[in-house]
Amino acid sequence: MQPPPASAQAIVCHELTKQFGDFRAVDKITLSVAQGEIFGFLGANGAGKTTAMRMLCGLSYPSAGQATVAGFDVYRQQEKIKQNIGYMSQKFSLYENLTILENIEFFGGIYGLSNQQLRAKSEELITTLGLHKEAKKLVGSLPLGWKQKLAFSVAIIHEPKIVFLDEPTGGVDPVTRRQFWDLIYAAADRGITNFVTTHYMDEAEYCNRVSIMVDGRVEALDSPANLKLQYHADSMDEVFYQLARGAQRGE
Amino acid sequence: MKQLLVFIRKEFYHVFRDRRTLLILFGLPTVQILLFGFALSSEVKDINIAVVDFARDNASQQLISKLQGSTRFRLQRAVLSYPEMETAFRRNTIKAALVFPANFNVDLLHTGHGQLQIIADASDPNTATTITNYLTAIIGDYQQELNQAAGPLPYQIIPETRMLYNPDMNGSLNFIPGVLALVLMIVCTTLTSVAIVREKELGTMEVLLVSPFRPLLVLIAKAVPYLVLSLLDFTLILLLSVFVLDVAVRGSVLLLYLETTVFIIACLSLGLLISNVTSTQQMAMLLSMMGMMLPTLLFTGYMFPLENLPVFLRWAPNVVPAHWYYLIVKAVMLKGLGFGAIWKETLILAGMSVALLGISLRNFNIRLA
Numbered sequence: 001m002q003p004p005p006a007s008a009q010a011i012v013c014h015e016l017t018k019q020f021g022d023f024r025a026v027d028k029i030t031l032s033v034a035q036g037e038i039f040g041f042l043g044a045n046g047a048g049k050t051t052a053m054r055m056l057c058g059l060s061y062p063s064a065g066q067a068t069v070a071g072f073d074v075y076r077q078q079e080k081i082k083q084n085i086g087y088m089s090q091k092f093s094l095y096e097n098l099t100i101l102e103n104i105e106f107f108g109g110i111y112g113l114s115n116q117q118l119r120a121k122s123e124e125l126i127t128t129l130g131l132h133k134e135a136k137k138l139v140g141s142l143p144l145g146w147k148q149k150l151a152f153s154v155a156i157i158h159e160p161k162i163v164f165l166d167e168p169t170g171g172v173d174p175v176t177r178r179q180f181w182d183l184i185y186a187a188a189d190r191g192i193t194n195f196v197t198t199h200y201m202d203e204a205e206y207c208n209r210v211s212i213m214v215d216g217r218v219e220a221l222d223s224p225a226n227l228k229l230q231y232h233a234d235s236m237d238e239v240f241y242q243l244a245r246g247a248q249r250g251e
Numbered sequence: 252m253k254q255l256l257v258f259i260r261k262e263f264y265h266v267f268r269d270r271r272t273l274l275i276l277f278g279l280p281t282v283q284i285l286l287f288g289f290a291l292s293s294e295v296k297d298i299n300i301a302v303v304d305f306a307r308d309n310a311s312q313q314l315i316s317k318l319q320g321s322t323r324f325r326l327q328r329a330v331l332s333y334p335e336m337e338t339a340f341r342r343n344t345i346k347a348a349l350v351f352p353a354n355f356n357v358d359l360l361h362t363g364h365g366q367l368q369i370i371a372d373a374s375d376p377n378t379a380t381t382i383t384n385y386l387t388a389i390i391g392d393y394q395q396e397l398n399q400a401a402g403p404l405p406y407q408i409i410p411e412t413r414m415l416y417n418p419d420m421n422g423s424l425n426f427i428p429g430v431l432a433l434v435l436m437i438v439c440t441t442l443t444s445v446a447i448v449r450e451k452e453l454g455t456m457e458v459l460l461v462s463p464f465r466p467l468l469v470l471i472a473k474a475v476p477y478l479v480l481s482l483l484d485f486t487l488i489l490l491l492s493v494f495v496l497d498v499a500v501r502g503s504v505l506l507l508y509l510e511t512t513v514f515i516i517a518c519l520s521l522g523l524l525i526s527n528v529t530s531t532q533q534m535a536m537l538l539s540m541m542g543m544m545l546p547t548l549l550f551t552g553y554m555f556p557l558e559n560l561p562v563f564l565r566w567a568p569n570v571v572p573a574h575w576y577y578l579i580v581k582a583v584m585l586k587g588l589g590f591g592a593i594w595k596e597t598l599i600l601a602g603m604s605v606a607l608l609g610i611s612l613r614n615f616n617i618r619l620a
Contacts, residue, residue: 059460082462085461092454093455095453107458110257112254
């Protein structure tokens, strides 16, 4: 899979840093992600992925450095950023005691979609996922794999420029994970940038480019093929292991 | 605005689909009111009563035989003196006593006025009220019989009632304002804090915070449904009190609703505050139950007389919003007083609401930075 042309940059960070007292959770990371790219954001637990992601989502202010997300500044334009991103967390993020349709209406509604847009979107989404029969069932009654796919579709219901996925496939079987990635590809084809964290190295192979964070710093950043070449490794698993075993920080 | 409505609708879905929440919302006040109402004031039977008869005349004998005829009373004879009567009260062998003064019959025949005394053990105020009502009714009956026989000049027997141990009858109907305070406290504080913390626990809060939906609106969207539901609850309790327990609302209903809204805002703010400092539903539940319900039970004054508090705890009721709300409702609902009588309490309660709301909003904002 070829990376799309790096015409427009969706995310640009320059020496982005987050300091908690003496602890530097994120240490001068510099990277850029192109519009429509699938970018894998890897790192062991405690490497600083979540903190970095929170800064990019407008949930916390950086201590130093610059960053723009969808062209907006993370210090001054957090509200603008929020309108242009979608987010799906590792915890399942739909309401279990709402039906599929009600979840769609709610999340579409808080992003300000009009009733007409909502109707069109729900129809499209339910058709794509093949959930016609379940549309009026409570989300809590669905199998986990379906929930995750639905959560992803809901996270991009407002057609954001970028979607942040924080370990979206945790606890899901390989077949469903593969189907989940089909959704990610489809979103990328529509020009949505996917910023994904994962612990599954097979998923890292699906990304256009990946970065690997160790102890708050980005230690490697390239396409999976180039990284394997560079580290003389057969798989991303090996690349990751070579980098991560040097980590000083535990969980 | 539309976003807010979407959010509020979602909150109502949550409430109406959660059986536990519904149970707390509507089951709890109903059960509380009925339990307090009927367990405490139901029919009283087999009342042990002593007669202290200083008169030993015709009239007193006739009244005593009427008492004996009543199925409600079990007459304890042969108590002749006050000290003996008091001992009997203290040993709890009698619940009430009827005292005839020395010249009962003579006074009644000559002046047309006869006086006697009803003494009741008011440590259980509901029972005491019921007993004196029964006795007064029996005496009224007897008086009527006399009058029918006597013709134009009416006889009048005036019972003087004395409530032992609890002269002000604290707690008779006071449980209604108390239950109101308790139920609103539970509904607003517990349910609001749990509703917010649940989103944190499930991870949906993160999604909300990443969305352009403003954090302040999240709070409003959470608070509005519970404000509405609390007012519904308040209405339910009022209706139960009026139609099931026959307790009339003496004061202005509008004033009651306004005061209740002020109290609800205090409770909601407490709920928000709790949700700020906890991250699991259980913790929120525990904090609001232990931290809010116990003080409400102990310090409002409807379950335990505040006069009995140990000295070092005397200040405590003053910082409990429910205490002030209880005083206000008691004054308006049971005594029929207007705003003029409760403006001080209202001011204190409103001050607490504003302060709590301010603190909780401030904390919420800090957490998001």
